[in-house]
């Protein structure tokens with residue numbers, strides 16, 4: 001999801017699309033799955049109605065979320081094909097080395113082929129199946145090039161950010177030279193800690209990606225924001241490590257997070273979602289479904305709530321469990337494990353992850 005202001009519009013078009021799909025007896029995943037990237041209240045009635053139907057249907061689906069009615073299209077813009085230099089901006093006093101470490105390990109695992117299968121880099125390989133009109137595929141290579149720490153937010157943009165002030169945080173970091181302007185390879189991630197509020201966080205968004213405006217940052221740079229929802233709305237943004245109250249009656253239990261931090265483990269999946277979309281649709285003119293470029297449905301949006309085979313309809317799908325009962329679906333570096341949502345594969349035209357059971 002890339003535009004907060006467009007989320008409402010996206011929702012109404014999604015509602016319409018869902019109704020359309022239902023009339024064909026096919027359930028689009030987001031109709032029946034928890035909807036962590038947008039407003040639950042509006043989605044709730046649809047979800048509750050369709051849960052039963054979708055679980056009956058999923059047995060006959062060949063792949064999770066597969067549908068001939070989803071037309072993910074290429075719109076002629078570039079994908080991120082050069083090796084990516086990540087610039088991390090840790091915003092807020094709530095960050096600690098132990099909460100940052102899983103996120104760093106996840107990002108470095110994206111291009112680390114040594115982790116055991118199913119691995120984070122195998123998860124990313126679905127994203128590399130997308131290319132642009134220059135026939136360049138999405139890159140396999142990530143490095144963390146530089147990190148900035150803004151602990152005292154009152155010296156910056158405060159404890160309550162708007163969409164535009166997220167860009168100002170990037171502008172400040174670039175202006176103070178704590179991070180460079182990197183046109184060729186740079187992707188900027190603003191990561192807010194648990195006490196920081198962000199416009200529409202928890203109500204409409206858990207994260208977003210876009211590109212910076214020259215009028216604010218001086219350059220057009222792809223960036224994403226993701227927030228730690230642990231203290232504010234884990235049931236919205238850290239599903240399935242917290243379960244919304246309205247789903248509690250369905251017998252659904254919260255899963256134990258692989259790194260013992262509901263907010264941070266939840267963030268990892270949102271970061272994965274946003275990076276996959278940013279790489280395939282960095283200027284919002286490459287890969288997305290739907291006719292409206294201000295409300296694109298991107299490769300992560302199509303697979304929200306699906307983490308394993310059989311996922312959909314409020315069920316995460318088959319995911320592994322470690323000796324301590326913690327749930328995960330991919331392995332990363334340093335022996336880390338993560339639970340990340342699947343993304344849409346252009347090859348099988350369905351959601352896909354490396355832990356798929358064929």
Ligand SMILES: *[C@@H]1O[C@H](CO)[C@@H](O)[C@H](O)[C@H]1NC(C)=O
Pocket residue numbers: 128129130131132137
């Ligand atoms: C590159 O993208 C094309 C589709 O655009 C895909 O068919 C091909 O498998 C991709 N190549 C690699 C190496 O992933």
Ligand SMILES: *[C@@H]1O[C@H](CO)[C@@H](O)[C@H](O)[C@H]1NC(C)=O
Pocket residue numbers: 152154155
């Ligand atoms: C943060 O900055 C403000 C403004 O300069 C200052 O008043 C405050 O004492 C600082 N807080 C901490 C914890 O350093």
